Amino acid sequence: MATARSNRIGRTAAAGIAVAGAVGLGLLAVPAGAGAQPALPPVDPEELVRSVLAADPQPLAGVAELDNGLGLPALPGVPQAANGTSTARIWSDGDRRGRVQLPTESGERTLVSDGETFWSWNSEDRTVRRMPEGEHERDSANADPGAAAAEALAKLRPTSVISVDGTSDVAGRPAYDLVLAPASTERTLLREVRVAVDAEHRIPLRLTVLATGSTDPALQIGFTDIEFGPQDPELFRFTPPPGAKIEDARPGEHGERDAEPTMVGDGWDTVLVAAAPEPDAERPELAQLGRPVTGPWGSGRLITSAVASVIVTDDDRIAIGAVPEQVLTEALAR
Known part of the structure; x- marks a missing residue:
């Protein structure tokens, strides 16, 4: 969920990083924009990284698409997105509040952070789970390309060779293509991670993970549509539907032996x-x-x-x- 970056970047996407080299709990594939590459002023790779990590969160609404090609079967206790393509709708007020809607096989999950409480609504079993903000599940951050890419940059930067490989158009916005490749000392199955950075706001719009020996993305997450600007405050308020079962969730409940990996x-x-x-x-x-x-x-x-x-x-x-x-x-x- 596109909530305050200080809360998002941390344990939430850390597990994903282990799966895909610094990111990987589940993300997706977004086709690059067609046509000529946008003409943008040259930028130093390290300067671009610093600007991404220092960028202020922006109020926005968008659609993110995920293509998970990790090829791993569903494993008990392993947090990961399903193989294949999925879509999420994302809203953020640019501060502490956000909303994500995730389609499921026979319904929808809605995740809402109102700044104090995190709400998770599953329409399939009509169950609402709530917990204090900052203790919520990984799902919301995994759906947000900006959070996933910023986490990858923060974790991989010290052990990477960094470069800028031209520009691209993502969701109708000009972006710099930032490339992180593992240093020679790293033992990994990955070749590189590519981050498309919005030229104006310095927010990641798309993240692509490539494996050694393959030109097809193993994992890709990005916006297919995005608009920056103030959002309706009602989006960040949640009222449980009539008849819904409400659970007060706490880390370590629901059969989890150890909430923190x-x-x-x-x-x-x-x-x-x-x-x-x-x-x-x-x-x-x-x-x-x-x-x-x-x-x-x-x-x-x-x-x-x-x-x-x-x-x-x-x-x-x-x-x-x-x-x-x-x-x-x-x-x-x-």
């Missing part, structure tokens, strides 16, 4: 290590995924794709990152 390492070879949820009916399916692996850390199963690796251990831990197997096992052994 651990980030091991930094930069491109960051690994997310988390406790799996309590074993349930889904757990036996893991026996058909990946291949068995063992080490000083224990035993489990390794599941891989072109851009990510996952180990699910027999003692109910999960390690995931855009890294080779060795980096995962080292993280589990710590």
Whole structure:
């Protein structure tokens, strides 16, 4: 959700970074604008990065599209977007309030931050969850291209070779194409992360993750439509629908053994290590995924794709990152 950046950038997108090299909890693909590249003044790469990280949040309304090509199966305890393309509508007042609407198979999820309380409404089961602002789920930030890209920049900048590769048109707006490539010391499956930065507001409009040896995006998130300007305050107020079930959610509830995962390492070879949820009916399916692996850390199963690796251990831990197997096992052994 496009709420205050200081709250958005932190643990919310950190887990995503482990999945896709610094970003990856679930994001999407946006086709680049057709036609000639916009003519923009030259800009120094480091100056562009600094301007993005220092930019003030803007009031806006937009549509973001997500194309998740990570190729990972659904795993219990692993936060990720579904494979394929999805769409979200986003509103922000440029301060602390925001709204995201996410279509589901048979309904819609609505996420609202009114500045004090975070509300999550699921039309399928007619359930409302609420919790104090700052403790809410990752879903809202994962839907916001600006939050995802800013988080990627902050996390990858110290271990990256940074350049500007021309310009592009994103959602009808001229943008600089900022490129971050892993330094030679990084152990990652990724080749580069590209961020299209709005030339006027210095807000990321699109983020693309590319794997080594492939020209197709493994993960891409961006706006297909965006308008900057004041938004109707009513968008950021939420009243539970009549007959809705209301739950006061707290971190660690709903079967979560450990609400906070651990980030091991930094930069491109960051690994997310988390406790799996309590074993349930889904757990036996893991026996058909990946291949068995063992080490000083224990035993489990390794599941891989072109851009990510996952180990699910027999003692109910999960390690995931855009890294080779060795980096995962080292993280589990710590």
